[in-house]
Amino acid sequence: xxxxVPLGIAGVGLIGGSIALRARERxxxxxxxxxxxxxxxxxxxxxxxxxxxxxxCQTIVLALPLDATLLAIDALRSRVHLQLKxxxxxxxxxxxxxxxxxxxxxxxxxxxxxxxxxSGPQAARSDLFADRVWTYVSTDAQRDEAVRxxxxxxxxxPVAIDAREHDRALALTSHLPQVxxxxxxALLRDRKPLPDLAGSGLxxxxxxxxxxxxxxxxILKANSAALVPALRELGEHLSGVAxxxxxxxxxxxxxxxxxxxxxxxxLVKPRQ
Amino acid sequence: xxxxVPLGIAGVGLIGGSIALRARERxxxxxxxxxxxxxxxxxxxxxxxxxxxxxxCQTIVLALPLDATLLAIDALRSRVHLQLKxxxxxxxxxxxxxxxxxxxxxxxxxxxxxxxxxSGPQAARSDLFADRVWTYVSTDAQRDEAVRxxxxxxxxxPVAIDAREHDRALALTSHLPQVxxxxxxALLRDRKPLPDLAGSGLxxxxxxxxxxxxxxxxILKANSAALVPALRELGEHLSGVAxxxxxxxxxxxxxxxxxxxxxxxxLVKPRQ
Numbered sequence: 001x002x003x004x005v006p007l008g009i010a011g012v013g014l015i016g017g018s019i020a021l022r023a024r025e026r027x028x029x030x031x032x033x034x035x036x037x038x039x040x041x042x043x044x045x046x047x048x049x050x051x052x053x054x055x056x057c058q059t060i061v062l063a064l065p066l067d068a069t070l071l072a073i074d075a076l077r078s079r080v081h082l083q084l085k086x087x088x089x090x091x092x093x094x095x096x097x098x099x100x101x102x103x104x105x106x107x108x109x110x111x112x113x114x115x116x117x118x119s120g121p122q123a124a125r126s127d128l129f130a131d132r133v134w135t136y137v138s139t140d141a142q143r144d145e146a147v148r149x150x151x152x153x154x155x156x157x158p159v160a161i162d163a164r165e166h167d168r169a170l171a172l173t174s175h176l177p178q179v180x181x182x183x184x185x186a187l188l189r190d191r192k193p194l195p196d197l198a199g200s201g202l203x204x205x206x207x208x209x210x211x212x213x214x215x216x217x218x219i220l221k222a223n224s225a226a227l228v229p230a231l232r233e234l235g236e237h238l239s240g241v242a243x244x245x246x247x248x249x250x251x252x253x254x255x256x257x258x259x260x261x262x263x264x265x266x267l268v269k270p271r272q
Numbered sequence: 273x274x275x276x277v278p279l280g281i282a283g284v285g286l287i288g289g290s291i292a293l294r295a296r297e298r299x300x301x302x303x304x305x306x307x308x309x310x311x312x313x314x315x316x317x318x319x320x321x322x323x324x325x326x327x328x329c330q331t332i333v334l335a336l337p338l339d340a341t342l343l344a345i346d347a348l349r350s351r352v353h354l355q356l357k358x359x360x361x362x363x364x365x366x367x368x369x370x371x372x373x374x375x376x377x378x379x380x381x382x383x384x385x386x387x388x389x390x391s392g393p394q395a396a397r398s399d400l401f402a403d404r405v406w407t408y409v410s411t412d413a414q415r416d417e418a419v420r421x422x423x424x425x426x427x428x429x430p431v432a433i434d435a436r437e438h439d440r441a442l443a444l445t446s447h448l449p450q451v452x453x454x455x456x457x458a459l460l461r462d463r464k465p466l467p468d469l470a471g472s473g474l475x476x477x478x479x480x481x482x483x484x485x486x487x488x489x490x491i492l493k494a495n496s497a498a499l500v501p502a503l504r505e506l507g508e509h510l511s512g513v514a515x516x517x518x519x520x521x522x523x524x525x526x527x528x529x530x531x532x533x534x535x536x537x538x539l540v541k542p543r544q
Contacts (some may be wrong), residue, residue: 049528113471117540133468156368159468169465177477178523180456183509184449185532187502188539193441195538196405196431199385203543204479205449209532210540217522224517230459231517235510237455242503247494253451256348257488260457260481266467268389268482271475 006031006059010050010072012039014116015090016063017124022154025126031056039121050075058085059150066091066218073100073107086146091223092170094137094163106149109163110136111170112156117207119215129156137163171265173225175219178208179231185209278303280329282322282344284311287362287384288335289396294426297398303328311393322347330357331422338363338490345372345379350401358418358455364442365494366409366435380419382408385439389479391487401428409435438521443498445539449479457481 007023009016012034020030032043033053040046047053053060054076062069069091076087084106091097094109101107114132116123134156136147144160151158185206220227222252241253279295281288284306292302292314304315305325310320319325325332326348334341341363348359356378363369366381373379386404388395406428408419416432423430457478492499513525 115473116472117473117476123273132471135341135469161466161469165466166469169469172460172463172465173470173474175475176280176459177456179513179528180452180510181477182528182532183506184452185535185539186528187448187506187509188444189531189535191444191502193444194433194437195542197385197407197433197438197441198445198539199387199404200543201387201389201480202445202449203540204389204476205453206532206536206540207476208473210536211529212533213526213529217526220517220522220525221520228514228517230463231510231514234455234459235507235514237459238452238503238507238510241451242500242507243457245492245500245503248493250492253492254485254489256451256454257483257485259461260454260478261484262455263461264478264481267457267470268475268478270467271472 003079005058006044006056007034008053008060009043010026010034010053010060010062011064011068012036012042012121012124013063014119014121014128015112015114017042018114018123018126018128019061019063019090019154021126022129022205026153034121036121042120042121044125051079054082054084058083060084060087062087062091064089064091065215066093066096066222069097070100073097073104077101077104077107079102086143086150088147088150092174092219094135094161095168096222098137098163103115105143108136108139108143110134110147110151112151112154114156117210119210120211127155129154131155131157133157133159135159135161135166137161137166143159167223168226171223171230175223175227176230176234178211178216179220179227180209180234181206181208277330278316278328280305280325280332281315282306282325282332282334283336283340284308284314284393284396285335285402286387286388286391286393286395288333289314289393289399290386291333291335291395291399291426293396293398294401294480300425306393308393314393323351326351326354326356330355332359334355334359334361336361336365337364337487338365338368338494341369345369345376349373349376349379354488358415358422360419360422364446364491366407366433366438370409370435370493377415380405380408380411380415381435382419383442384423384426386428389482391482391484399427400425403427403429405429406429407431407433407438409433409438437522439495440498443502445497447495447499448506450483450488451492451499453478453480454483454508488522 112134148158175233278301284304384406420430
């Protein structure tokens with residue numbers, strides 16, 4: 001990817017910082033907007049406002065929490081004199097983003113399926129997106145081409161996806177597991193079993209429990225239509241196992257374990 | 273630990289095989305009883321029955337599924353002429369084991385808090401127990417000393433624990449997470465989201481989903497008294513989150529995320 005102007009990144013945390021590191025590895029100058037001083041070493045230089053970023057950069061990545069991304073879209077879109085070439089977001093929910101961006105010609109909604117258990121600029125890595133799927137919502141041929149090129153520069157695999165389909169799938173692969181893991185961890189914290197009796201399996205199960213509520217609150221609210229039925233279904237599965245254990249006949253429970261094995265083979269094994 | 277006679281291991285899978293590898297590293301001769309031919313390379317030699325094992329070895333580890341462990345206790349205990357010095361089990365539930373063993377003088381109930389996502393003899397590793405807690409139920413001073421010595425030879429950290437307390441804690445740290453992960457994985461398998469949209473966080477959450485139902489069925493049944501209320505509570509947590517999402521006020525959900533962070537700091541962070 002060749003940038004005629006520097007790449008602007010609003011939000012230099014795990015995702016924005018990893019984009020910054022990778023871009024700089026590829027010789028792209030990066031301007032960052034983030035109030036956290038820990039983001040300083042990740043960019044070539046920092047500016048103090050989104051407006052200053054937009055004044056300097058014709059390509060901008062919005063790597064902000066969902067609610068801040070929506071505000072940034074409003075702010076940038078109204079400044080028509082800026083002639084921004086490409087504004088890409090990376091939020092975990094796409095329908096509200098697409099709706100907010102409306103027909104804005106410079107905007108491309110995307111979402112990299114990448115992360116680590118760390119967060120913030122300290123956890124940024126230039127290879128975070130290496131061989132990872134990076135979804136984008138197709139808009140028009142020229143923008144799609146620019147987005148694919150950007151994603152490939154990041155080391156990712158661009159995959160076009162419908163916004164609604166993305167959100168329905170992420171409700172299952174990301175938002176539901178996040179809530180479940182947090183509810184489980186909260187229950188453990190209340191019941192206080194001896195830490196000595198927690199093994200590496202539990203540590204793996206609870207890896208997501210360190211995530212920040214500030215990041216997750218707007219995601220859960222935005223995707224509640226897809227998330228609520230899945231939460232109810234899983235809650236019923238758990239009560240069902242409890243009933244079966246009391247009755248002493250574990251048919252449904254056995255079927256969960258057997259289906260789980262198939263999901264493991266499809267979703268976990270390929271990553272080992 | 274010095275064995276005057278070879279160490280006998282009934283069940284040369286992940287745990288039994290790892291015990292075998294570690295013992296042999298320490299110069300102990302190991303005799304195994306396991307019908308799986310893949311266990312052959314892990315032991316010095318194999319025998320064809322539990323009885324043959326007991327004829328040759330005065331120290332025996334029962335590294336079998338829970339139900340098979342209970343049967344083996346019955347079988348060995350009745351053969352009083354054997355003069356077994358020490359029989360140790362490693363099952364994940366301790367109350368039924370203690371009850372079954374009654375006052376049997378040679379028997380020591382134990383449970384290593386160690387595992388990997390693999391299973392079977394292929395997954396065995398001589399360092400599986402290195403620095404891991406290995407719980408045991410205290411019986412008498414002489415047996416406790418022998419058990420602690422055995423656990424230390426395995427590289428583990430011996431921790432004495434009450435059987436009932438062990439089972440209540442494991443219901444939370446192991447059995448509940450196992451059921452939750454399997455129910456979640458089964459739901460994902462039924463709803464079939466695109467595998468492209470499953471990230472490394474989900475892979476971590478579902479790591480336990482590859483476990484075998486044959487191993488887990490007797491554990492869940494044996495520990496149902498502790499497991500059932502925890503399953504019901506978690507099921508209610510999930511329905512509660514669904515209700516809050518519909519109502520648009522996420523107070524309890526926020527508290528789960530904040531408590532989860534504390535559990536993460538206590539249980540996950542120390543293992544990173």
